Amino acid sequence: MLDIKFIRENSELVKASAVDKKIRCDVDRLLEVDQRRRELQLELDKYRTTVKESGQQLGLMRNPGSSWFKQLIDKETSEAGREEATKRVKAEAERIQAELSEIKPKIKALEEEEGPILEEFEAAMLTIPQPADPDAPVGADDTENVEIRTVGEIRKFEFEPKDHVTLGADLGIIDIERGVKLGGSRNYILKGDGALIHQAVLRLAQDMMVERGFTPMVVPVLVKEEVMYGTGYFPGGRDQAYLCERDEKSLVGTAEVPLTAYHCDEILTEAELPIKLCAQSTCFRREAGAAGKDTTGLYRIHLFDKVEQVIICRNDVELSKKLHAEILQNAEDVMQALELPYRVVNVCTGDLGMGQAQKFDIETWMPSRDSYGETHSASRFYEFQSRRLKLRYRDGAKKIHFCHTLNNTVIASPRVLIPVLELYQNADGTVSIPEALRKYMGGRERIEKG
């Protein structure tokens, strides 16, 4: 969410950046509603002042024990005078009462108009995207992402390599058929060493993050809808989430959601920042609209496990950028530990999400796709999520600011098993276990048919 004042003052910029992001929103309508909202508040506040003041006066007049009343009566010297004064007060009270009775319907009418206006205002605010950073290239879709660097050598096979599906089936470590039998399309089962290597990559990733000072967390993956709104996934991405409607909750597509929302509705102190968190969680994705896309194998599936990293920091653009580089590096280090060839791309505006100011994807070489495939996504949000989440901090001068938030994948499995299995396969059909994973797999060096 953006600051309404910023939108008012930069409406053209906001519109243009929404166009760049290919996100539809009606800024003009929002500004109209905002205008009316402010007019209504002004009017209502005026009436409320009257009600409050007159109401209080009325209270004093009707309470013979009040100091105000006593003072009035004490001024009168005669009994008749006191009676007269009491009568006057009573009449005056009735007048005020009548006046207030007239105001009441007016307030009611204004409130009735205000309700829907506020609703529309809030709903519209949620549809305005974060403008992309100038550092993000302008482009229509992922084909226009800009490659920043490639790391590692792409392996050339001296034999006909198998894809991960065949490898997995032959080794008895991936069972897609039975996964689909139980869970429907885009499901799978990992078995034996398949299950173990899955756990191994996750564990490696988490260990590396803890080493770097990130606090490991175990968090809810079934969250209230407001948390989904707060992190920017709702309302836009509602189709992509599994909803538990009976309980008005949603399964998260990433631990970014609970991690970023961890301190929502709080005012932190500047000294606590930056907060660095990581969590392994299962991620649930409906993949609505992706029918027919990436239908084979473990690339696009309904659930997977991921270690995610999140940073909550001071409201400082330069710092955000610096930390963005840091979380990107963390992920690259994991890929380097696994000795996988990858490239980093600067994601273009048309491929940026609602709240992202800039995003770097890591794409890892996948022989079966004969291309790099996305394995990581490092995003910077500035205040976009914090405003929605009411995630704030107080600085040294006691001024309150919205935090900046950032996140990146550390590792997502089984997608990362695609390059791991395919690139580490041997001519005899076995798969070598990457050095960095061996300590999590009983020191073994290869996966053989079980």
Place this chain on the structure above:
RNA sequence: GGAGAGGUGGGUGAGUGGCUGAAACCAACGGUUUGCUAAACCGUCGUGCGGGUAUUUCCCGUACCGGGGGUUCGAAUCCCCCCCUCUCCGCCA
């Protein structure tokens, strides 16, 4: 799931229709004093929204005492619905 108790500002906790945006205490912050760490005293000390000849720390209005509705001229306080926490029972990984 059943029964009971309760949800008030960073924390503890008072407040049962108006003078309460909310006592007191603790914590925090600023200062004074004694002058090693400490203690004592004084002061400050919620957020959102709107407005303003304030536009780095200012003023005014308004809303907010778990959330939503209602009664009333007026509600933290009364009524209804929901949520959450705790205790006991039941069920269960």
